[in-house]
Amino acid sequence: MKIGAPTETAEGEARVALTPESAERLQKLGYECLVESGAGAAASITDAAYEAAGVKVLGSASELWSEADVIVKVREPSLAEVDAAPEGKTLISFIWPAANEDLLAKLQAKQMSVLAMDMVPRISRAQKMDALSSMANIAGYRAVVEAGNNFGRFFMGQMTAAGKVPPAKVLVVGAGVAGLAAIGTSV
Structure with a gap:
């Protein structure tokens, strides 16, 4: 074949x-x-x-x-x-x-x-074929990376001799596969 x-x-x-x-x-x-x-x-x-x-x-x-x-x-x-x-x-x-x-x-x-x-259903038996969840996971990660790129200052908080830069506050709407990946990436 x-x-x-x-x-x-x-x-x-x-x-x-x-x-x-x-x-x-x-x-x-x-x-x-x-x-x-x-x-x-x-x-x-x-x-x-x-x-x-x-x-x-x-x-x-x-x-x-x-x-x-x-x-x-x-x-x-x-x-x-x-x-x-x-x-x-x-x-x-x-x-x-x-x-x-x-x-x-x-x-x-x-x-x-x-x-x-x-x-393909999101069940344990079909997990190896669940391409949609894999793509959503990547999309959630990339959303945070893209947001960080466009944010304009440090995403993570910074403490320097010149002072303190507070960390960014991130709002993730949704707690599906993409949302959970975004939450995990932004922490």
């Missing part, structure tokens, strides 16, 4: 669904891994790094969608990607089905099997 990762088409998306490390683990389980040339560029992963890991680098998205049995993506595919995709593929990606009825209809028309990673 061939697993392929195309270049993400969403604007500003720097993540990639398949890294050389994850590809090596999949290959040990007997899968063949494919990536579109440049798929990892925004994440600072070169085609050479994929090739060194035994991943086949393909020249175009259409070539990848044709050759792979399973397509892995971070963000949901665009309607244009689905239109260009061959029928009967398996797609593993964030899909947001409640907000993407048109996308679901196109995927169904193309007879695609879809695993919506955003719909």
Whole structure:
């Protein structure tokens, strides 16, 4: 079975669904891994790094969608990607089905099997597949880092010979995965 990762088409998306490390683990389980040339560029992963890991680098998205049995993506595919995709593929990606009825209809028309990673329940048995919580954890951490960058003075309190700088006061709204990560980072 061939697993392929195309270049993400969403604007500003720097993540990639398949890294050389994850590809090596999949290959040990007997899968063949494919990536579109440049798929990892925004994440600072070169085609050479994929090739060194035994991943086949393909020249175009259409070539990848044709050759792979399973397509892995971070963000949901665009309607244009689905239109260009061959029928009967398996797609593993964030899909947001409640907000993407048109996308679901196109995927169904193309007879695609879809695993919506955003719909994996947050239970112990599914914890290894809970990509949504992992991304929320990173978002909470990054929110505090970005806020600290824009704050304009020391985030942590400072005591110097010239005086005392009080620490920043941080308000985190929400106590979900992202909120708890933000609280932990800001303390």
